[in-house]
Every structure is written in structure tokens, then in C-alpha cells.
Amino acid sequence: MGTLNKKIGFIGGGQMGEAIIKGLISAGLFMGDDIYVNVATDKRIQYMTEKYGVKVIKVTEGKGYDIIVDECDIIVLAVKPQVLKGVLEAIKDLPLREEHLIISIVGGVKTSAIEKYADKTPVIRVMPNTPMLVNAGASGIALGSRAKEKDGELALTIFKALGIAYLVPEHLIDPLTSVSGCGPAYAYLMIEAMTDGGVEMGLTRDMATTLAAQTLMGAAKMVLETKEHPGKLKDNVCSPGGSTIAGVHALERGGFRGIVMNAVEAGKIRMEEVGKKAE
Numbered sequence: 001m002g003t004l005n006k007k008i009g010f011i012g013g014g015q016m017g018e019a020i021i022k023g024l025i026s027a028g029l030f031m032g033d034d035i036y037v038n039v040a041t042d043k044r045i046q047y048m049t050e051k052y053g054v055k056v057i058k059v060t061e062g063k064g065y066d067i068i069v070d071e072c073d074i075i076v077l078a079v080k081p082q083v084l085k086g087v088l089e090a091i092k093d094l095p096l097r098e099e100h101l102i103i104s105i106v107g108g109v110k111t112s113a114i115e116k117y118a119d120k121t122p123v124i125r126v127m128p129n130t131p132m133l134v135n136a137g138a139s140g141i142a143l144g145s146r147a148k149e150k151d152g153e154l155a156l157t158i159f160k161a162l163g164i165a166y167l168v169p170e171h172l173i174d175p176l177t178s179v180s181g182c183g184p185a186y187a188y189l190m191i192e193a194m195t196d197g198g199v200e201m202g203l204t205r206d207m208a209t210t211l212a213a214q215t216l217m218g219a220a221k222m223v224l225e226t227k228e229h230p231g232k233l234k235d236n237v238c239s240p241g242g243s244t245i246a247g248v249h250a251l252e253r254g255g256f257r258g259i260v261m262n263a264v265e266a267g268k269i270r271m272e273e274v275g276k277k278a279e
């Protein structure tokens with residue numbers, strides 16, 4: 001048994017389910033043996049079993065969730081929003097108890113929508129992100145109406161093992177989604193664009209990608225470790241009359257900060273729409 005001395009089951013073992021499983025095993029919170037995963041394809045059964053030594057159960061015609069409900073203390077909903085309703089319809093008649101904890105990472109879907117299908121079980125909503133795969137995740141956690149402080153502590157322990165995690169009121173989860181959930185994609189665009197610029201100036205693609213990625217990581221580390229305002233750190237790079245301020249001018253002429261703020265706003269609006277459709 002892992003250090004949490006609990007069993008955890010994942011309904012959905014795709015990209016995010018796998019990222020969480022990998023992090024939990026390497027943190028020692030759960031052993032492969034304590035982890036159950038529902039998957040939808042045979043290929044995934046073989047991959048998850050061989051790679052993580054977890055117990056994998058295939059879902060066919062809406063069946064296969066009972067083992068997770070019977071065996072696990074924590075049930076993680078890690079399917080796409082579009083299939084969530086079918087999953088909830090299928091698990092609502094299973095013996096979900098007060099002692100279970102449901103953790104949903106499904107984008108946009110409120111705890112109240114999930115609580116309707118599980119009349120005793122506490123529900124927690126988490127928005128993690130893909131850098132969990134390399135132990136550098138950033139998650140927001142919100143408690144549903146039945147979740148107690150101890151449930152929040154448990155979720156914090158789980159997601160802090162995969163990076164950083166904040167407990168927030170639920171109305172902040174959609175805004176947070178667009179900053180940290182979607183944010184990696186925005187950062188990859190920046191890395192790709194800086195790489196293309198480097199390639200245009202004659203750098204090899206490999207070297208330019210590594211330089212750009214290391215630069216974003218280093219800049220992020222500076223913000224986190226020095227706790228300086230990003231504007232001050234930016235000023236420190238800009239020599240008077242130098243190259244950085246010329247680059248900053250070019251970015252601002254293109255509306256860089258406004259565009260990024262628009263992206264964060266668009267992500268939040270879309271997440272709300274996706275959530276409403278899924279509920």
C-alpha cells in the first residue's frame with residue numbers, strides 16, 4: 001500500500017488520468033496495486049497494465065465502473081466533458097457511499113451537477129494541467145457542498161505531490177482553468193514562435209527549441225523564486241537603447257499583452273460553455 005493507505009480509481013485513463021497516476025506512483029502516495037483504471041480500448045489496457053502495474057478495467061456498453069466503486073475510496077472522473085453524463089448515469093445506481101470521495105477533473109462541470117448523481121458522496125473539483133507529467137503541475141481545487149475540510153486536505157496532498165495546488169472557491173475554477181489549465185498551450189506557442197524566429201536567423205531548430213524552452217523555464221523560475229514583480233524582472237533585461245527593449249516594442253506594437261489577456265478570457269468563456277453543455 002502507498003503512504004495514503006487508500007485505493008483510488010480513475011474513470012478515464014487518458015492523458016490526464018495517466019499523468020496523475022504516474023505522479024502518484026512516483027510520489028509513493030499509491031502503489032500500482034492501489035490504483036484501478038477504467039479505459040475504453042484494448043490498446044489502453046495493455047499499455048496501462050504494462051507501464052504502471054495498475055488494475056485496468058475496460059468499459060463496455062456503459063458497464064465496468066462497479067469494480068471501482070466497490071474497491072476504491074477515491075473515484076477520479078477523468079473523461080472528456082462530452083462523455084461525462086453517460087458515466088454519471090451509469091454510476092448513479094452503484095453503491096456510492098458517504099465515505100467515498102469523488103474528484104472530478106472534468107473541464108467546466110460544476111460540483112453541483114455531479115452531486116445530483118451521487119446523493120451522499122462528497123465531490124471535489126480539480127483543474128490540473130499537463131506539466132503534472134514532469135512533476136511541475138499547477139492545480140486549483142474547489143470543494144463541493146458536501147466536501148469537508150479533510151477531503152480538501154486529501155485532494156491538496158494528492159495534487160501537491162504533482163506540483164503546486166491551491167484551494168479556491170468554485171467560481172474561480174473556470175478563470176483559473178484558462179490561466180493554468182490552458183496556459184501550457186499558450187506557453188508552447190511562445191516557445192514555437194521564439195524557435196521559428198531563431199531558425200529564421202540561422203539557428204538550428206533543435207538548439208533554438210531548447211534555448212527557448214530553457215529560457216521560459218528560467219524566467220518562470222525567476223518569478224517564483226525571487227518573488228519580484230514580472231515587470232521589474234522584465235526591466236532588468238532591458239538595457240537602455242538595447243536589443244530587448246526593441247523586441248518588447250515589437251511585441252507591444254502587435255498588442256502582445258492584450259492578445260494574451262484575450263486568450264485567457266476566451267478560455268474561461270469557452271470552459272463555462274463546455275461545462276453547461278456537459279451538465
Ligand SMILES: NC(=O)C1=CN([C@@H]2O[C@H](COP(=O)(O)OP(=O)(O)OC[C@H]3O[C@@H](n4cnc5c(N)ncnc54)[C@H](O)[C@@H]3O)[C@@H](O)[C@H]2O)C=CC1
Pocket residue numbers: 011012013014015016017038039040041044059078079080081083086087105106107108127128129130181
Ligand atoms: N488536457 C488537458 O490539458 C486538461 C484536461 N482536463 C480535463 O481532463 C479530462 C480528460 O482530458 P484528457 O485526459 O486530456 O482526455 P483524453 O481523451 O486523453 O482521456 C479521456 C479518456 O477517457 C476514455 N473514455 C472515454 N469514454 C469513457 C468511458 N465511458 N469510461 C471510461 N473511460 C472513457 C478515453 O478512451 C480516453 O482515454 C477532460 O474533461 C478535460 O477537460 C483538465 C485539465 C487539463
Ligand SMILES: O=C(O)[C@@H]1CCC=N1
Pocket residue numbers: 107177181182
Ligand atoms: O482545453 C480544454 O478544454 C482542457 C481544459 C484545460 C485544458 N484542457
